Amino acid sequence: MTSYWLVKSEPNTWSWDDQVRDGVTHWNGVRNYQASNNLKAMKLGDLAFFYHSVEQRLIVGVVEVVKLYYPDPTDPKGIFGMVDFKAVKPLVTPVSLDQIKLDPLLNHLALVKQSRLSVMPIDVEAWKRICALGGITA
Secondary structure (H helix, E strand, O other): OOOOEEEEOOOOOOHHHHHHHHHHEEEEOOOOHHHHHHHOOOOOEEEEEEEEOOOEEEEEEEEEEEEEEEEOOOOOOOOEEEEEEEEEEEEEEEEHHHHHHHHOOOOOHHHHHHOOOOOEEEEEHHHHHHHHHOOOOO
């Protein structure tokens, strides 16, 4: 069974366009234990929303887990790991954080409640709602 997630990136560091250009890439640099545990829980084929954080605050695309959790070579202490994602598709209409906060079906999400968490689960109903708002099929 597919699980759903949301992963955040600052677009000036790693953007949706970068992801699309490279196709498959690792998701490194996570240094929060809860976010790291979420990466560890991912399974092959799981899907994640790609969220542009900081100024934009928009869900802009969907990525798929194509390699399970493995050590992150950028972590000098060797504690944290990463997964690999491939770009699946962009949202036709990006979904803003403000839309999510105002939507009673979405305002329970960690994106609202734990704004600094960079990797978070998304429940099935929220996944379907965001896909609908974004103009894509769930």
